[in-house]
Amino acid sequence: MQNRGQMEAYFSAFSFLLNPLYWAVLLAAVFLVGALGILPGIGGPSILAIILPFLIFNISDPVIGLTFLAAMAGLGNSLDSVPAVLLGIPSTGNQVTFLEGHQLAMQGKGAYTLGAIYAVSAIGGLMGALALLIAMPFLRPFMLAFSFPEIAAMALFGVLMVAALSRGTMLKGIIAGLFGILMGTVGTSTVAPAPRFDLGMLYLFDGLPLLPALIGIFALPEMIDLMMRNQPIAQPGSVSNQQVFAGARYGLRKWPMTIRQSIFGVFLGAVPGIGSAVVDWLAYALGVALAKDKSGFGKGRVDGVLFAESAQNAKEGGQIIPTLAFGVPGGTSWAIVLVAMTAYGVIPGLGMLDPDQHLNVTMSMVATLALGNLFMTLLAMGATGQMAKLTLIPYSQLAAVLVPLMFISAYQSNQSWGDIFLVFGSGALGLAMKWFGWPRPPLVLGFILGPIIEANLWPAVQIWGVLGILYRPVTLTLLVFGLGSALYLTRMMGRMSEVDAVSKAATGEVATPTASNIQRRLGLPLRFTWQNEVLFSLILLFVSIWALYETQSFNATQSRFLPTWLLVFLIPLQVLQIVRLSLGCGKEGQVMDLGMRTGTDLESTRRLGVVMSWIVAYIITVALIGMPWASIGFALVFGLFYFEGRGWQRLWALIPALLMALVIFGLFETVMYVEWPTQFITIGDSAN
Incomplete structure (x- = not known):
């Protein structure tokens, strides 16, 4: 019952x-x-x-x-x-x-x-x-x-x-x-x-x-x-x-x-x-x-x-x-x-x-x-x-x-x-x-x-x-499982690289061998080669060295503990990566990220400069007239500039600006009461 x-x-x-x-x-x-x-x-x-x-x-x-x-x-x-x-x-x-x-x-x-x-x-x-x-x-x-x-x-x-x-x-x-x-x-x-x-x-x-x-x-x-x-x-x-x-x-x-x-x-x-x-x-x-x-x-x-x-x-x-x-x-x-x-x-x-x-x-x-x-x-x-x-x-x-x-x-x-x-x-x-x-x-x-x-x-x-x-069982289990999984994944990823190489060879898409691979196969000594990526790696290394220097000024031991030990491991790895790049053997493919779809050649660099100019101009405009009007203006000018239609078709390029105005004044300001950045020039009542 x-x-x-x-x-x-x-x-x-x-x-x-x-x-x-x-x-x-x-x-x-x-x-x-x-x-x-x-x-x-x-x-x-x-x-x-x-x-x-x-x-x-x-x-x-x-x-x-x-x-x-x-x-x-x-x-x-x-x-x-x-x-x-x-x-x-x-x-x-x-x-x-x-x-x-x-x-x-x-x-x-x-x-x-x-x-x-x-x-x-x-x-x-x-x-x-x-x-x-x-x-x-x-x-x-x-x-x-x-x-x-x-x-x-x-x-x-x-x-x-x-x-x-x-x-x-x-x-x-x-x-x-x-x-x-x-x-x-x-x-x-x-x-x-x-x-x-x-x-x-x-x-x-x-x-x-x-x-x-x-x-x-x-x-x-x-x-x-x-x-x-x-x-x-x-x-x-x-x-x-x-x-x-x-x-x-x-x-x-x-x-x-x-x-x-x-x-x-x-x-x-x-x-x-x-x-x-x-x-x-x-x-x-x-x-x-x-x-x-x-x-x-x-x-x-x-x-x-x-x-x-x-x-x-x-x-x-x-x-x-x-x-x-x-x-x-x-x-x-x-x-x-x-x-x-x-x-x-x-x-x-x-x-x-x-x-x-x-x-x-x-x-x-x-x-x-x-x-x-x-x-x-x-x-x-x-x-x-x-x-x-x-x-x-x-x-x-x-x-x-x-x-x-x-x-x-x-x-x-x-x-x-x-x-x-x-x-x-x-x-x-x-x-x-x-x-x-x-x-x-x-x-x-x-x-x-x-x-x-x-x-x-x-x-x-x-x-x-x-x-x-x-000595704590759960902690030890997690660490052992993590190390074991990392080793397993590393081995599997290595096999995947070999499979990719075979598939590229089968389709005629043969990757260009790196300078280090050629020199190693010919028995020649590795030589220094400059790559732009070396500069990026040097910047990261400089930031890490500065951070290690800064940690010495922290008064509390607990504040220094993690960043200090972290940098002790990080800086040698960064140096190793720079050496590998300098010798031409650090340029590999990757599996976990999106590369540049447009490439990294000179023409891509020029296009990058143009796009970055638009973004910088938008930020400057936000500072001058406020984010609401700068956003509407960006949508209007950018949309018109890149629209490929002609004649009456160009009216379609106005849609992004109209949509942006609707979102800003109909949703953000009226319903959500969104705050906006401070500005130098006030337009209307929408900007704070």
Whole structure:
């Protein structure tokens, strides 16, 4: 009888499904997330923060209010793959989708790729909801086993795996990963209240903001490259609804892989401090490591996208687990949900499983994840065929809108001119890496994980000591697994290079041997050869030497600990890379990044100068007349200048400017109350 009573209590916890208001709120959240997801740079946490006060003061039922917030938090990844694939604008959590998916869009497979993404995302979301339902009563001992050493080891494992995936450029990948961690130490230390590498600038006091840096390293170089080509992303006839459904069928056929990646995503999501960007790369690394055929990854392969996307949606179910069980938010969005729970009087812990307390809230979140993913998939499947037609528009017309939107979204990070300069500066770094064949993913992941590594490594050393850390079973397992995986991947990537060489020989595409290979085969001594890449490597080395010098001025030992030891390893590796380049043996291909589509010859350099002039002119115009009018003016002038039509057809070139004006005055100022940079000349009432 007691068991029967418990079952009845559990079933009664789903009574909210009979409430029409629940369905109305769920559908409203789905449509809102869908609309915001296709807008580059519109982050879920900021929207949640805006909505939070309205919900708390206007919706008294915690199930309904938290359903809306849970849908916003848990479904936020569903459509942000659209700008990453179709427009080449990644967010923090879909860099792999951008890396693989945007290249597929350029091959005319954008709609196909998105269809496959929606299928595996739906499965991943359902797996996340199921994991939440099953795991809550059993995961407390496991969660308690994860402390400072385990989180630090997980973060180091992530950097190591991504660097190992840089086939043919593993040394560059390791240098990039370590340099990214160094970038993550800029600003006030996470373990001591002491500023570092801030150049005396208040903007850098809290470190380099992630969003502007990410936009600069990844998005801006891709825009510049495509602006230099001025061609559609995909070719005519390559976009159709049939492709969307064909991609969905392919994604459904990959259900065993999707379930595996989803379980991994739930596991990562349940570990506090492991954010979306980390899940993205670790899931990708796991998928590549377990793939039988490793060719084509990093160059536009659907499976690479699916590895990450299935884990991304599933990780939301994982992130709810520590939020509901221990009151430790699994991510930024769930931290806002936790604030709402506190306001509603819903206390995390065992009460979330008690039918007499908050079991109905837990069940509503489970149902919201499951049903919301299904509704979002249906919405996306119906709309993607039309959205994918964006890839058929000449890129100059897209860039006329996307370049201003990119800077506008970056400025919202801190609402400082530093955001704009950081986009430009990190864009120069990303463009140089793209130009010279350096993998950018390890740099970005190292940058993201740097604060996580430091915040957990120093306390771990203080509490357990270096040797004591290695005696912890979970930490040791992660480190051994990470090293073993890196060695395995290195071996597999080496075999892939041999396969590529054979395939090129079979098709008559014989690569030109490097000078070092010729000299080595002839038994001649290696000689110094100058390459422009040497200058780039010397600049990175100079920055590292300066950073090592600066660390000696840090007063607190804990502030010096990570950057000092990091640079002790980084500087010799940089010297080794410069020596290899100088001897002509450091010029290899790469697997994990997009090279320059336009090439790196003299003509490409000239085109680069022209495009950079447009961007510099836009920034200067923003300073003079304000971002709203500068953005509209850029869209108008750039669109007209590069439009290839004649006569009345040139009126089509006005569309980017009209669209930009509609977005700025109809959305940003009227609805979102966006802040704008200060300016020297005031036009109208729109600029602050």
